Structure formats: C-alpha cells, structure tokens
Amino acid sequence: MAEERFDFRTLEPKWQKRWAEEQIYKTEWDDTKPKYYALEMFPYPSGKLHMGHVRNYTIVDAIARYRRMAGYNVLHPIGFDSFGMPAENAAIQHGADPAVWTKTNIAEMEKQLRRLGYSYDWDRTVYTYREDYYRWTQWIFLQLYKRGLAYKKTAPVNWCPTCQTVLANEQVEEGRCWRCDSVVTKKNLSQWFFRITQYADELLEDLKLLEKGWPERVRIMQTNWIGRSEGLQIEFTLEPTGDKIPVFTTRPDTVYGVTFMVVAPEHPIVEKICTSGLVSEEKVREIRAFQERMKTLSEIERTSTEAEKEGVPLGVNVINPFNGEPAQLWIANYVLMDYGTGAVMGVPAHDQRDFEFAKKYGIPIKVVIQNPDHSLKAEEMTEAYVDPGIMVNSGPFDGTPNLEGIAKVAAYAEEKGIGRRTVHYRLRDWLISRQRAWGAPIPIVYCDRCGTVPVPEDQLPVRLPEGLVFTGEGGSPLARHEGFVHTTCPQCGGPARRETDTMDTFVDSSWYFLRYCDPHNDKAPWDPEVVNKWMPVDQYVGGIEHAVLHLLYSRFITKALRDMGYVNVDEPFAALLTQGMVIKDGAKMSKSKGNVVSPEEMIEKYGADSCRLFILFAAPPERDLDWSDAGIEGAYRFVNRFYRMVVSAVPMWQHARSLLPVRPGDVAGMTGALSEAELTEAIARSSLTAEDRELRRVVHTTVKRITADLQERFAFNTAISALMELTNAVYAYREQVPEEKQNALVLAEAIQKAVLLIAPFCPHLADELWSRLGYPQSVHLASWPSYDEEATRAETVEIVVQINGRVRDRLTVPAGIDAAEMQKVALASEKVQSLIAGKQVVKVIPVPGKLVNIVVKG
C-alpha cells in the first residue's frame, strides 16, 4: 500500500480519451436546467501555453466542473484568437506561411490543453483566422458601417514604426506600443474608426450594472479611460479680428479671474495670427521656433507632469465675454490640442498649473474666490487657492459660494448666449485599421465613380489571398497583391480597388463569446434566439491587462449589436474575475530573467492534476501566485495520499455495499454503486461511536465549507485545504480506531464525498477513483455532494475562558450550552478561581459556543 501511487502517466491520458469518446462535456441547450456560461480569455496561439494560461484555464475549469455537478447546464468553450502580428513576423523572419504557422501552433496548444484535462466542449472551438469566423467579423463591420458607427477619416493617428501599423489609443501605453514597446509617433492618415464615443455615456453609466460582478479596480480604470467631464464652453474673442476662440472649463465659477488664455501650439488660431500681419515678423519667428521645438518632443516628454511649463505670448489679447476685460493670449506646452477645444482660460489664482505659468512669466493674478478663513492677497499667494470659498470681483456673482456659482455662471452664460454647457470625454473613437496582412480584411471597395462602397453581405468573406509575400518592407503584402487589390465595384461593375488594411484583432475578439453560443451557423453569425439564451457570460476570467482594451471594446460591440437587435443583453460579462500573475522569485516569468517554468515539463513530472491542484492551492485567484517547486511537490504528495486513502478503502467500501440490501440489477460479485441517499439512510439506521460521529462531522462540515468556497467566492485555496483536513481526518480515524471497530458505512460515506469534492480540481484522479468504487459513469456527471446540517454539529465544544481579554483556560462543554450555563462553568474552573481570588469581578461576558471573558479589577 505504501508504495502505491496515482499513475498519472497512464491514467490521465486514459481518462482524457474516455471523456473525448463519450463526449461528456458536449453542451446542448437544456430547458430543464439553469444555464451557466463560464468563460476564459481565449489564447493567442503562440505555440506553447505558459503558466498564466494554465492558471486562467484551471480556475475556469474548476468553476465549470463544480457548476456542472451542482446541476447547471454549463457552457465552457475554448478558441483561438489567431489573427495577429506574431504569425506575420514569423512569415517575415522564417518565410513561414502565417496560416500554416498558426495551424501548427493551434494543434500544439490544443494538445497541451487536452493534457491538462479541461472540460471544454471542443465542438464549439472557434478560430478567428478561419473564413467561417472572419466572414462574420466583416459582417459586423458592415452592420456598424450601415449605421454610421464605422467611418473613415483623416486624423493624426498613433503609428508604431516597428509594427509598421497604426494603433488605437488604448494600445498605446505611456507613449509606447503595447506589443513591442517601441515609441509611438503621430502620422496624419486616413483610417477606419468605430464610433465608440457614441456609447461613451452608456459605457460609463452601465458600469453601475457591474458593481457586484466586476472588480472595482477595473471599473475605475474604465471610468478614467472614458474620462467624462462636465463643464462650460465659453467663446472668447480675439481682440484685433473678432475671431471666436472657444475654451472648455469645469470651473465656470472662476471665469472672472481670467488673466490670460493659452492655446495648444498646433491650434489653428496660431497660424491665422502668424499669417495675418497682426504681429511683428520677429514675433512670428519666435512663435514658429516654439512650435518646432514642441514638435520634436515626444508625446511623453511633452505631457509629462515633471516637464516645466513654458510658453510664448502671441502679442495679442482676447476678450472675456463675461466682463469685457482683455487677457493675453499665449501658446504653451501644457495645453493639448486633442482634449477639449485645445484652448484653456488661465485663472492663476485658482488653478495650480495656471499659477505656476503666471508666476514664471509675470502674468497678473486676480483673486475671485475668497478664502473664508484668511483673506487672500494675490501678491502674497504661493500656490493656487482651490478650496471652496466665496466669489468676489465677479460682477453679479459677488458673494455667491463658489460651489453654487458653478451652475449659476453656466446658466447665466447660456442665457446671455456667451457659452453653453457641454460634456467632454477623453475616450476617442476606436481606430481599427491595421496595415497588416494577417487579419480580417476590411470589406470596403473604392470605386472612382461610386466612391467608398461596402462589399455586399452575400459576397462575404472578402478572402485573404493565399501566397502572400512577406518581406517586412514596403507596406502590407495585401496592398502589393495585385489580384487582391484590383476588383470590380459591386455597384457599377467598373474597375475598383479594395481596401487593403485589415481589422485590429481586437475586433475579432470583441464578439467571440457570441459565436461560441452558435458556432456552426453558416447563415448568420449567430441565431439571436440561441445567443439570448446563453448570454450574458456568467463568469469571465482573465488577466487585468485587458481592463480597458478588450473589455471595453467587447462592451461597446455588444451594445451596438443590441441596438441593432442581434442580442438582448446590455452587458456581455455579468461577472469578471481578474486573476493574478504567476511569478517566480518575486518577478514575472520571462525569458530574459530565466525564471520561466514550463507547464509541459511540470505535467511531465507531476501530472496535470498535481499542477492544477498546486495552482489553485497556492494563492487566492485574484492575487499573484509565487511559483514554487517545493509547493508542487506538496501537491503531488497530496494527490498520492488521497489516492491511497481511497484505494485502500475499497475493501471497506465493498463491505459497506454488502451491508445494504441487494437491488434489482446488481450483478453478483460486483461492488455496485452506492448512492448518497442509500448511505445516508443506512447510517441513520446504524449506531455510531463517538469517533464515527466525529468523522461524520468532519465529512459534512467539509462538504459545507467547500460548497460555500466554490459557490460564493472562488476560494479554491481554502477549499483544497479543507479537503486536506478531511483526508487527515480519515487517516486519523483509521489509525486510531481498531480495524474491527471501524464503521464501514461512515468510511464509505467519507470516501464517496471526498472523491466527489476533489473532482473539480483533480478530474483524472477523481474519475479513476470513482470507477474503482464501481461507478460505471464519470464522476463529472454525478451530482455535487450534499451535507446534513445536523451531522455538522459537534456534541461538545471547547470554549475559551479569558480574564481581562487574555486566554486563561479552555473548557470542554456540551455544544448547546446557554450563556448563563457557560458563565457558571467558567467561573467554576479551578484555574480561573485561583486567578481571580481576591479580585473584584466587574463583568462577565459570555459569547455562546465561543468564549467567556471575565473582567476583574484590583
């Protein structure tokens, strides 16, 4: 017995094969069960799974398996986000065909996923690079186009010189490309955008629907990204010409304190001033020099908080429409052309940035919000006053508390026609064009006669041609492929050119969860009736890195599709779990650090079940997980310890079976399967020793704890520790109770429930043991174990007696003991008596079932 181990090398493949043959994870819609859609972020087929994937998928698999056993009809699919740069880079570097490269990698990754024993419905696998998928990605583009949600415009866009393509704002992190880390530059190009800004308000507002299901952190990140701000747009007038220059402010209450105005160096009014002869040639040269210098700075340098504010006066004034007073016009580095109107009013007394700027250049400071505590004097101020106060020097608003003033000034401005209330967002439209060939072609044709023409839906997909030549130079291979570029106009039949850009791969991934619901549909991307049954995703699990990117795009696409009537949910993902990273020696695993742990090697050495167990046990899912070689050894030991516990109990199990009545259909000599109910009944009829009852208590408490851990929170680590305690209790029982006195029924119950409980974590081990117990059907089709509340109650409990909050004694008392009785027992304790002798008992606080605290004085 001591030698026996779970032979994962033969048994894991055995069960994987059996599951596949019997299709036990195949999911069909079932009206009789509640649905549960468990989803993980599908992988990019890089070729090898890393530990991050394994953690992500093991978490979702445990959830899916638990829900399945708990009676849900579970949808748990997988797919491959298989368009994108790495395939194309492989083509450029090694001459590989991206399609072949991708296919090979997918095959490799599928193999690894199968070796981990995940309970996917493999029939639903989606591959975004296949025609039967990207055809519908193109279809979605056309639907957006039809409704004005996809459009082309020329704009300064982010350009990654390494990836040789444009990027969406979300894909630029601190001025660098999210994939390759190159510094991103600006280019003025005509590109396709999705009008996500039309949904800005709803995307923000509906975060409220996700308050329960999503981490606060992610909701905050999206809120910040959308960056809604309410304010007043005011038109100042350029004194010499009468040109209107609108500014946006969230502080209308400070408008009487304006002493200057700043516009971005790229602001069109600057050009007008320079070419109008309003200012001296010398001034123009000064302005041009400043503009040039700003251009050479990178976005990061220009917008960093540390950069000192600097600017150049334009030598002209603007007029404040509120009081008719002139204010100097400047250009400065700290005003950005692409936020608000590209022009801001300068109120140095009440804005720290304006204050610094004014101090540096000797611009006047005018106090218009008076500090109610100390009277502010402009010349004595060392920083802007930004706290609440009373409006002064503000014409009709003098004496108004400034917080009230915000609304009053805005209303006044609208009434007088000098301003209007507006809302600004930081969110920009989603730039989806990519100058890359390994993606879904944008289904648009340009015709000299008809202009921009969408490809008719019945002509989809616009196929990616085979045999593209990848050189890495001269733009996208698609644009150089004559056969692809030249086509005929779907409207007039004349010669036309295809759009040669493909779509951002984030478009592919912003609807895959819908396709999983109806993956084989070749008439439509999905049948709304089917999708509406499965959606929303009940639990989504993935890394925090998509907090804004994928999760925002998917929310937008879902809302747009909802408005078109193709889906009926407002939000695609009802609940989100952002799992922590897998780290090693305190750092993220990376090749350069040499601390990468390969899942393949771990499976080879310890088996999939041990890997899964360790990953779930070592840390709560949302926290970072420190990989430890010793830790996985421990998991491996537990797998074997559990295995021995069950295998060695088989004779006892058979004995238990023999104690129960023979049922019709039982075959002589076979163990036969014991139902939970049969066992419970038989135990109820038998008499139990104190040890039997104690073991039962542990068994039933464990079921209760693990159920709560899996149902209410994803506390796999404590669930597994409870399972370890149960295992320890079974060993202890068998060690302490002489064999002839051991209760076969109670042991059988313990074994049965233990195997069911471990099934979500170690599916191969569980199924092997389940079959050894004589069950013909997979454990994964069995019901989640139940527990008897009565059996979880202990007969006696240990209570703690404290004196002045310090533990002084421990007493064993009957479980049901009331407060008064507890108090009596506590005070009667010899130890307590000796400690309180000669002291005055001030108070006694009994906490039922837990402790008694005796407060003494003297």
Place this chain on the structure above:
RNA sequence: GCGAGAGUGGCGGAACUGGCAGACGCGCAAGACUUAGGAUCUUGUGCCGCAAGGCGUGUGGGUUCAAGUCCCACCUCUCGCACCA
C-alpha cells in the same frame, strides 16, 4: 499628485459577520517502517524563557469586556491614472 490593493512565522497563505492569531501546505526536527530512503506513516514546530510567564498581525495613537479585523495619523510595497483645462 490622485485612485485602488497589499503589508500576518523561515516561506506560500488562513482567520468570511470584532470573539482562541498562524488553519492547510512547504521547510525544518524527531520517531516508526526499512538493506536503503529524496518513499510512506506518526509527532513536534510564531518569538523570548529552564519554567511560571511574557511578547507578538508595517509604525504610533484611539474605540471596545475583546482589534489582524473598526476609527485617526503615518511608513513601505504593487498596480492604474497623471499638465484632461
């Protein structure tokens, strides 16, 4: 600077509602079995102390019969945002 999270033994972590701090695992030590043990089973293991006992959840204060948990001030780390007008 703003926002979020975290700080508990040698290590990963537990303590969910204020009620025995350190469950469970790793590591370490001892014992049993053994030709052998890097297998297995058992026992011990926060720190100081021979003991009685004392001290212990980042720091300092507070509330409470009772604080890892609540309140106030602060320190450190991680992540996100950052001249957004």
